[in-house]
Amino acid sequence: MPQPQTSTRFHAEARLRVRYAETDQMGVVYHANYLVWFEVGRVELMRSMGLAYSQLEKDHGLMIAVVGVEVRYRSPARYDDEVAIRTTIAAIRGPVLKMSYRVVRVADEKLLCEGTTTHVVVDRNMGKAILPPAYDAAFRALLEPADGLPL
Template sequence: MVKTELRVIYGDTDQMGVVYYANYLRYFEAGRNEFIRAKGLRYRDFEASYRLRLPVAEVGVSYKLPARYDDLVAVETSLVEARRASARFGYRLVRGDDLLATGFTVHACIDLEGRVQRLPRELLDRLSSGEALSGAVSKE
């Protein structure tokens, strides 16, 4: 798990000062980027080296408590599952001891022409280092 701290900016909130629901996905993205960076990679380097992309194929969010303007929040990001051509990340958004939201994203692995490709073994090894996956990393 990698923890990423963020400060809620005014532009992320609605008229009531509560974070607009879709902005939680931006927080998840920030957490995922820092997760990948903590594993010794930068997403742009992955794209350039492997000539692959990891677009979001599925997403889910469960909202527990509202995040508000100027809150210091943390996104806890983990690689939950890796399959032959996809990876699932899990997220917890917290403010101190309060759980604000949980969620996940599933990413397909595609080449530059949009064709599904196998996730490179080196990438899987790096991303799963130090992680306890709920499902084993599948070689299929």
């Protein structure tokens, strides 16, 4: 059996416990809730970098709009499972950012879901913009390997 691939890039980890309201009639997490969890991961990634998404909006009038999502469901999460959402920067090209996610069950490290989101930095008028230098540098620094921190 092939071993799972891991990345040595820095990642942020957010943990949560599956709430009953997040499950469907089959007793598993409803598929769209993973997208909400991806957002939780994005916000935690920025927070772990010492940046606040709310400040990007407030101080710079910029937003990071989601323009694409790719999700692969691997195994179901169920009510009361504790899950970890591991988020990292996958790529940066001009105003475009790509983030990657792995959602695992904490108890056994079972991969539940993985995916990516593609974002474009926009101003309040939805025109393409560039990240402020401090944000750009912080995101680009995450593209460098950080030994010992598997994604």
